[in-house]
Each structure stands twice: as C-alpha cells, then as structure tokens.
Amino acid sequence: MRATALAGALFLAASAPALAQGLSRAETVMGQTVDAEYERSVALLGRLVDQNSGTLNLDGVTRVGAMMRAELEPLGFTVEWKPMAAVQRAGHLVAVHAGRPGGKRILLIGHLDTVFEPSSPFQKFVRKGDKAEGPGAGDDKGGMVVIVAALRAMQAAGTLKDANIEIVLTGDEEDAGSPHRISRADLIAAGRRADVALDFEGLVTEGGRDMGSIARRSVTDWRITATGRTGHSSLIFTPDLGDGAIHELVRILAAFREELPEPNLTFNPGVIAGGATASIDESGNAAAAGKTNIIARTAVATGDFRTLSEEQTARVRGKMEAIVAAHAPGTDAKIEFGEGYPAMAPTAGNTALLAALNAVNRDLKLPEMPPLDPLKRGAGDISFVANDVDSLAGLGTDSSGDHAPGETVDLASIRRQAKRAAILISRLASEREGAGR
Template sequence: MTHTALRALLGVALLAPSFVLVPTAADAKLSTAEVRMAKTVDAEYERSVALLQKLVDQNSGTMNFAGVDLVGRMMRAELEPLGFTVEWKPQTAANRAGHLIATKKGRAGAKKLLLIGHLDTVFEKDSPFQKFTRKGEEAEGPGAGDDKGGMVVMLAALRAMQAAGTLKDAEVEIMLSGDEEDAGDPIEVARADLIAAGKRADVALDFEGLSIEDGKDMGSIARRSSNSWTITTTGKTGHSSLIFSSEYGDGAINEMTRILAAFRKELPEPNLTFNTGIIAGGSSAALDADAVRATAAGKGNIIPQTAVARGDFRTLSPEQTDRVRAKMQAIVAAHAPGTDAKISFDPGSYPAMAPTPGNKALLDALNAVNKDMGLEPMAALDPLKRGAGDISFVASDVDGLVGLGTSSRGDHAPGETVDLDSIRRQAKRAAILMTRLSAAK
C-alpha cells in the first residue's frame, strides 16, 4: 500500500478531533474491550516472562540452524492456538535456517497487518553468554531484548486481543525471520518472503526494541539504510626512495589515504554516517572470504603495491543512498599519480525506511492510544540513534512503525538486559493499536 493510501486508511483528519479512532473528549477512556486487553496482559505477565525465559535459554544464534528452528517451533506452539496457520520456510538457498510465517484471516475488508520480528540472536553456540537470569523486574540473557522480548510482546498482545474478542476480526500476517542479525546471501532470496508480505500489507508493525531517551518512550518512524563498500587501491612497487617520482607515483597506501581523507571532507551531510571498519596495505594485502579479517605484508623501504579497506555508510532515503554512492565513486576515480583504485558495493545492503507522512500518521495513532492509557505521548526518535532492520525491506510498499518490542540495554553484548515490566505497557499499546487499526474503515 502506498503512503498516500495509508493516510486515507487512517483518515485524512488524523490529527483533527473527528478522527474515528481517537476519542475526542478530554476525559477519553479505553473501551470495554480495550480495558479487557489491558487486564489480560497484566494477568498473564508471569506467563509472558516464563515464555521469554524458555525462548532465551534456547540458543538461536543465526548460524545455529537447529536452534533457530527450535525457537520457531516454540513460536508455532504459541501461534496455532490463536488461530494462525503457521508455515516454516527453509532458507537453504541463502545458507540460513529459515523463516516462520503465520497468517490469520479476519473480517471481510479488514486491513492487513504485517507484524515483524526475528528468531535469531547475535550469540552463537560458542558464546559464553547463554542463559536467562531474572533479577526482579529485569532479566539478563542472549536476545532477551533483541528480539525474543519483542516476540513475547507480540504474543501477549495477540492473546489479549483474543481474550477481548478483537483478534477474530483482525487480518494478520507475522514474519519472523531466522537471519535478521546476519542476513543470508543472496539477500534477494533471504528477504523475498518479507518483501512479498509487505506488498500484501496495509500496515507494518516492527516488534524490535523500544527506544528510550531521557527516561521517555520514543516512537520510531524511520530507520537508516546499511550499505557496505570495499575499496582496493594499487600502485607501482619499488624502492621507497623512488616514491612520488613520475615513474613510481604515490603508492597504494597513500592512494587509500587520499580517498578516505576525501570521504571525511566531502561526504558529510544530514542523516549520513560512514565508517571504515578494516584496512590493510603493503606489498600484498587481502581480506578473508568473510571480509572480517585482513592479511598484509610489506617493509618500510618498499613502495606498497596494494591496499584494501572495507566499511559502511548509512542513509535515510534511497535518494540519499544514490547521491552518496555517486560521490564516493567520483572521489575514488580521482586517482593520485601512478595509482589505480576501485570501489564496489555489496548487493546485500539494507534499504532505508524514510520518515514518511504515513509513518508519522501511525505514530499519531499510537499516541492516541497512549493518551487513552494515561501515558505520555511518544516523540519521534532521531533515526541516527537506530540501526537498520528488516522493516526497511517493506518500507517502499507500506507505512510502518518500529519499536513495539521490549525496552532493553546492552543489546548484542554479554549482559544484555531486558526491562520485564516493559512487556506490560508495550503489549497493551500493541493490542489496542492493532485492534483500532483493524477496525478502521
């Protein structure tokens, strides 16, 4: 669905008092069904925490295919009793475990909700950080926040809707990828099912973690792209006393230095970051097959023949991505004397999720829920403060909202800690929001 179409779905007067889903009286309260949803989330809180512990204690590092499959089975066991048809889609062609796709029909004409999460974590089987440890209303564990906490919020919201009688009318598709933390290759294969689901959907809701800033919950309506690049420079090798001569030129390392210095000077613009993550140079230099390690050989009295560097850049729109890529290519092409250089861009980049009016409309709808729950409104998070994610693959087809999962800190590192109490408010928000969106004409 286009952004314009979503605004029509939500009502062109979304911010006006007449918006159908937003009570207008100053003392607006939750409906009877919404109160029931909130009570159900509270009543099932310990059940949700117990499920989170079960999910966390099963390792599902991206490359632990058996572990990812087992977490998928656990989620299937929760979703089927809610009326979902669940399918496991193997991803052998992308060298990954697979994805879990669950669908449920709703009333005729109901808006299609796409719920996004992921089964895998960054913690592989050899990580020393493996178990869930509860400490009052917090818990440590691999993936406790990212994204097993998010999946628990999703399930708690759906169970609350079922208890209140609103789930039966909702048209829902759930996409739980098995490789969000390390996408399979080729990415066109690894994300084909997600992209197809986005084209079917009217709204996309991403259950990755809730962002908090200065103690306040934030709404996320944008995510930047993630684009990887590799530069290889070459020069004419010889005795170091001949460097910079007309015959031998600047050498490969100086050419690489010129390029990276020009990036720093010429690329900066709003919402862009760029980084060089690994570099090597000398008489010989090369990256390994995974491009995470480098080898090099050389001596101080030899002009370096080869240098290689790899990094990324992140943008807020496809147009910005194209513009930055063209600038980088032009900088690389302006070779220093006696050198050559080439830049390549990985085909498996994550696209940007731009902050569209439709995404803002969804945040406004969520803030209407917050108002009726007695919670503070959520401002839009600066996209510089959030990384890339799966929802970006559907952002060109459907408007979306990010951050419906749990609040956590220290994600992707030993000691990752989830705020268990955030399950309550996030599941209530999600259940009420999904119910209201499903009821919209």
C-alpha cells in the same frame, strides 16, 4: 503506491476526541490480561533466550521458530516454515490469521535470530528482578514475546477473531542471506499484501521517555581495494613508483571525510589492512605483511554508509565512486558495494500511525511518544516493506547493551509495549481493508 489519503484518515482518527475519551471494555480486558500473564511472558522470554539462535546456528534458529509456532497456532494462526537453504540460512516463520473479510490487513515483523553464535560465552537468561540479561533478550526475543502477549490479550478480549494479521519472523535479520531477492522475498510479498506494517524490534528511549520510530536509515557495505607499484621505500612519490597503495587508500578515506558529510548520512571505515600483501575476509578478519622499507602494493578497507532515502543512497554512492576514481600517481583503486538494507523514509502515513499510537498512549495514561531521530537507530527488516506500506518500528522491548555480552532487557517494558500493541492492532483491525490507501 502509497496514497496520501491514508495519512489524513489515520491522523483524523488519531486526533478525534472519541479516541481520547478512554479505553473500551475490550481494551481494559487487554490491559488486565497482559498484567495477569506477565510472569508467563517472562518465562517464555527465558525459554527463547536459552535456545541459542545465532544467525549461522541454523538448527538453533529452526528450534526458536518451532517455539513460536507453538505459541501462535493455539491462537488460530496458520503457520508455515519457509526454508532458506538457498541462501545458507535457516528460514523464516510466516503465520497468518484470517479475520473479518474486508478488514484492514496488518503485518507484524520480528526476527528469530541473534548476533550471538554458539561460540559466544554469553548464552543464558539471567533474571535480576525487573531486568534480565541474555543473548537476544531485547533484540529480538523480547519483541517476539511482546507480539505473543499482545495477541493473547486480544484473544482474551475478543478482538483477535476478526483481525486479519500476518506475522513474518525472519531467521537472518542480523546477517541476511544473499541475494536479498530470495532471502527477503516472503517479507516483501507480505508487505505488498498489507495495509499497515508494525515492527517489533526494540523500543528506544531518551531521557526516560519512550520514542516512536517512523524512520530507519539504510545500510550499505563497501570495500575499497587500492593497488600501487611496489619497490624500495626511498623511491616513493617518484614518477616510476608513484604514491603506493596505502597513500591511495588514505587519500580516498580523507576525501570521504571532507566531501561526503550531509544531513542524515554516516559513513564508517570498519577495518583496514595494507602492505606488500593485504586482505580482509568475509568475517572482517584482516591480514597484512610487509616491511617499513617496501612501498605497499595493496591496501584494503571495508565499512558501511547509512542514508535516510534511496535517492540519498544513490547520490552518495556516486560521490564515493568519483572520489575513488581520482587516483593518486602510480596507483589504482576500486570500490564495491554490498546489497545493503534499504531506508525506511519518514512519511505522512508513518507519522499518522505514530499519531494513532499516541491516541492509545493517551487512553492508557502514558506519555506521548515523540518521533525518534533516525540517526539513533540502525537498519532493519521493516525497511524492505516501507516503500509499499505505512510502517511503524520500535514496538518491542526496552533494552540496553544490545549485540554485546550483558545485553539487558527491561522486563517491565513487556507490559506497556504489549498493551500498546494489542490496542493499536485491535483498532487498526476494525478499519476497512485499504481504507485511505
């Protein structure tokens, strides 16, 4: 279990004048190294982006894993590829750097895959000055480049040799293999070994200001299937034929909108189909057939809902199930839930990590990073470890248009994010293992 003492220890450390008096000599070298290797970092990003690694392109994901292995092994990491054929995914890259015995254990999280499969027309890295377009340029190949740049800066400054670091780069973050007990087993185990987890998905900015992510909401998929008695449309609402499947589905969705809203919750029906026959496949493609004068026999809707805690998830699920069960006359309906991603709830320990990062910002003469409203970012892999270890997300690059053609990364953000990460990891790594836990 997480101990509250860690929050206090990190908060005091982050608030102490000693941490706000400027960079050490080693930390200055880290910043200089990041700047000197900027073009190297951009070139690495270009190579990673140009290798398609859509989640279902298993060979492509494996190739990106090999490219990251080539970056990490020269830095002293022992790298292992974890195949995930059991869940129809490529696999994960796990890299371990053994440092000073008894030092704090730090977990770095990123992902190899993107949403852009080989069939997408958006395939190439195109640099435009301090910006670049490309599939996954921000999410999450930019984040992986920040990890490499930070570690190389630590090596140049002499702080990497004593650092105990484990890196988990999943190969299916955008479409996790099922069941999660298999596809996320390595990540969860790494979280239980760690004292701190840092996630290198994208940085979020508001009004030109970098924000810190101490929380991420969950995501749970759902599917509602409503059925009714079919017949001539002139007999709808009669005792014999009832309301029909489409009216039942509409009743349910309208009740969701009326009864579910509460803080930190969103819920969305993404696809709907209804008629004499109706279906929605696993890719979200809908098919329906019927006529205007036939009462619909079947209606299907798929969507998701997002919460800020596991307690909220359980409570909302219960309310949804109760709404679905209150059938309109002559109808039936059922709701099914997917595995989903858990929530990364805001905690005192996560807040203290952000305070430690803001101490780094002060020493780098960068603005303080306020906590980001968790409504403004989606679910992510770090949520699988957040119940076991204090966590901070959003240490990757600043980008826009993620998950769509034209995804654009701010290349300049590699510099400040790598400097922040190198210094933060070095400071955390110098602390005692389990200190404050």
